[in-house]
Amino acid sequence: xxxAAPSPTREGAFGWALLRVCxxxxxxxxxxxxxxxxxxxxxxxRSGAFPMEGFSLQWFGKLFANDSIVEAFxxxxxxxxxxxxLATIIGVMAAxxxxxxxxxxxxxxxxxxxxxxxxxxxxxxxxxLMFLKFLSMPRSFAVLLLGHTVLSLPxxxxxxxxxxxxxxxxxxxxxxxxxxxxxxxxxxxxxxLISPAIVGGFxxxxxxxFDNITATLFWKKPGIETVPTKIFAMLRTSVSPEINALGAxxxxxxxxxxxxxxxxxxxxxxxx
Amino acid sequence: MSSVELKAVEKHFAGGIIAVDAIDLDVPDGxxxxxxxxxxxxxxxxxxxxxxLEHPTGGEILIKGKRVNETPIHQRNLGMVFQNYALFPHKSxxxxxxxxxxxxxxxxxxxxxxxxxxxxxxxxxxVEQRFPTQLSGGQQQRIALARALVIEPDVLLLDxxxxxxxxxxxxEMRSEIKAIQxxxxxxxxxxxxxxxxxxAMSDLVVVMNKGKIEQRGAxxxxxxxxxxxxxxxxxxNANFLPATVVAVAGGGISxxxxxxxxxxxxxxxxxxxxxxxxxxxxxxxxxxxxGGGLSHASVLKxxxxxxxxxxxxxxxxxxxxxxxxxxxxxxxxxxxxxxGDQVNLSIAPEHCRIL
Numbered sequence: 001x002x003x004a005a006p007s008p009t010r011e012g013a014f015g016w017a018l019l020r021v022c023x024x025x026x027x028x029x030x031x032x033x034x035x036x037x038x039x040x041x042x043x044x045x046r047s048g049a050f051p052m053e054g055f056s057l058q059w060f061g062k063l064f065a066n067d068s069i070v071e072a073f074x075x076x077x078x079x080x081x082x083x084x085x086l087a088t089i090i091g092v093m094a095a096x097x098x099x100x101x102x103x104x105x106x107x108x109x110x111x112x113x114x115x116x117x118x119x120x121x122x123x124x125x126x127x128x129l130m131f132l133k134f135l136s137m138p139r140s141f142a143v144l145l146l147g148h149t150v151l152s153l154p155x156x157x158x159x160x161x162x163x164x165x166x167x168x169x170x171x172x173x174x175x176x177x178x179x180x181x182x183x184x185x186x187x188x189x190x191x192x193l194i195s196p197a198i199v200g201g202f203x204x205x206x207x208x209x210f211d212n213i214t215a216t217l218f219w220k221k222p223g224i225e226t227v228p229t230k231i232f233a234m235l236r237t238s239v240s241p242e243i244n245a246l247g248a249x250x251x252x253x254x255x256x257x258x259x260x261x262x263x264x265x266x267x268x269x270x271x272x
Numbered sequence: 273m274s275s276v277e278l279k280a281v282e283k284h285f286a287g288g289i290i291a292v293d294a295i296d297l298d299v300p301d302g303x304x305x306x307x308x309x310x311x312x313x314x315x316x317x318x319x320x321x322x323x324x325l326e327h328p329t330g331g332e333i334l335i336k337g338k339r340v341n342e343t344p345i346h347q348r349n350l351g352m353v354f355q356n357y358a359l360f361p362h363k364s365x366x367x368x369x370x371x372x373x374x375x376x377x378x379x380x381x382x383x384x385x386x387x388x389x390x391x392x393x394x395x396x397x398x399v400e401q402r403f404p405t406q407l408s409g410g411q412q413q414r415i416a417l418a419r420a421l422v423i424e425p426d427v428l429l430l431d432x433x434x435x436x437x438x439x440x441x442x443x444e445m446r447s448e449i450k451a452i453q454x455x456x457x458x459x460x461x462x463x464x465x466x467x468x469x470x471x472a473m474s475d476l477v478v479v480m481n482k483g484k485i486e487q488r489g490a491x492x493x494x495x496x497x498x499x500x501x502x503x504x505x506x507x508x509n510a511n512f513l514p515a516t517v518v519a520v521a522g523g524g525i526s527x528x529x530x531x532x533x534x535x536x537x538x539x540x541x542x543x544x545x546x547x548x549x550x551x552x553x554x555x556x557x558x559x560x561x562x563g564g565g566l567s568h569a570s571v572l573k574x575x576x577x578x579x580x581x582x583x584x585x586x587x588x589x590x591x592x593x594x595x596x597x598x599x600x601x602x603x604x605x606x607x608x609x610x611x612g613d614q615v616n617l618s619i620a621p622e623h624c625r626i627l
Contacts, residue, residue: 173325178375
């Protein structure tokens with residue numbers, strides 16, 4: 001007796017065709033707006049909408065001539081770099097404690113650390129604001145930094161934790177038996193072995209901070225703008241072609257950053 | 273002199289689990305000692321306590337006569353080989369082997385010399401610049417051994433180092449590890465659940481069960497003279513025959529099986545009295561099938577109930593006249609026996625043990 005593979009029936013073929021069409025539709029729905037923004041950024045027309053009239057880089061030029069936009073860019077970059085650096089340092093330490101040690105209240109801390117992930121950002125935004133009011137602290141860059149750190153912390157913790165769980169503790173144990181103390185072992189063995197997750201976590205945190213808007217609107221001091229809040233403010237007056245150019249730059253940064261990170265991690269892993 | 277001494281060492285885990293129950297053990301200088309037992313018997317926990325990776329909840333551990341209970345791992349000067357090698361994947365072979373030397377203040381030139389010597393000892397010269405993933409499992413285990421030995425440890429600890437290797441390589445590495453240990457003269461504690469490894473490699477076998485030591489002795493002694501049912505069962509194929517002591521004369525004991533047939537036993541280690549119920553242990557390969565060679569052997573009649581053909585040998589299950597089941601291992605000479613064949617089993621008195 002031969003067990004024949006199921007032959008493609010008419011319904012089967014139809015099902016596959018339907019699946020294909022749906023998948024393509026989903027991708028178009030997801031990526032078409034991005035493509036439109038990038039295309040229109042190079043449109044020479046003033047209207048900032050279709051039809052395309054000609055190729056031009058003028059909107060990018062205008063962008064970099066606009067001091068308030070350049071200022072927003074600086075703020076965003078500094079904020080993203082500092083908040084993700086903070087989140088990475090705290091996150092790595094938290095992940096180490098949660099995976100390698102047992103202590104009282106571990107479960108609670110684990111839940112507590114992933115809470116910002118589950119909580120609606122609006123709630124987070126209002127909560128931190130109320131807390132600051134209670135402490136009678138004014139809104140400032142520090143508040144923004146604190147908030148962004150809290151928002152991106154869970155991602156770093158989860159990424160590094162996953163890597164640590166997969167890392168056999170015998171590497172660390174071997175280092176100890178060979179004469180390295182805990183700190184030496186951390187820098188010589190643990191840190192290099194979890195570095196891909198750390199780099200990944202850092203870039204993830206940076207990207208999250210860079211394009212966060214909801215919570216940022218609650219926390220920012222009037223007058224301070226990040227790129228997303230700046231775009232938001234500009235949109236309230238009109239859809240100018242400058243916004244398309246700004247959007248294109250944002251897209252490139254948020255896509256390139258993780259790609260570069262992934263490439264660096266792979267290169268790093270191969271060289272070793 | 274003892275290299276490692278355990279005095280009433282115990283390890284209780286949370287939840288009332290007793291992993292190691294008041295163990296006493298002396299590991300003589302230069303000896304190869306094996307902790308043998310099934311998983312969960314406490315052998316690995318014992319090894320990890322010597323290493324400092326676990327802390328005993330009671331008792332004392334001494335290395336070279338000094339109490340080390342409070343000494344942190346990195347100051348114990350032990351070489352440990354792990355089951356999964358645990359070579360640092362991000363470091364070259366040179367840096368892996370040199371790792372321990374770096375923390376011992378050895379100069380750069382000296383490190384290079386000693387790493388080269390260690391790689392020569394494990395017969396892998398010239399791999400310094402490679403990375404662990406570029407080596408085979410057996411080669412990685414040799415590097416792990418070199419890394420542990422290069423620091424000239426007081427004790428070499430081996431945690432099931434062969435279990436991740438395939439069968440052929442395992443036997444090769446087993447004689448290799450033993451040869452290297454003998455040549456260097458380092459004291460070694462080896463943990464395994466494989467009786468073959470334990471018997472082939474050790475000077476002293478320590479059989480463990482449920483956190484306790486069941487029996488310790490030279491491999492031949494533990495194998496030939498099991499002192500408990502557990503040891504007899506765990507090492508090799510053992511048969512247990514319930515019997516009643518009939519007569520005791522000098523070193524010779526005569527016991528009767530269920531059907532009344534008599535079995536001569538020579539076991540000086542036990543004193544028994546006539547009428548006592550005992551368990552006689554006979555190893556499967558010590559029972560001769562239709563042998564008739566030894567004149568002083570007892571002969572029991574039985575019927576073959578099952579045959580396992582193994583190539584050069586066969587394992588037979590034989591049901592004795594009194595209903596007892598016995599397993600024998602026999603070399604096949606002119607064809608294997610069949611189920612239903614009537615056979616005579618010869619058992620020499622010196623191969624019988626009374627439990």
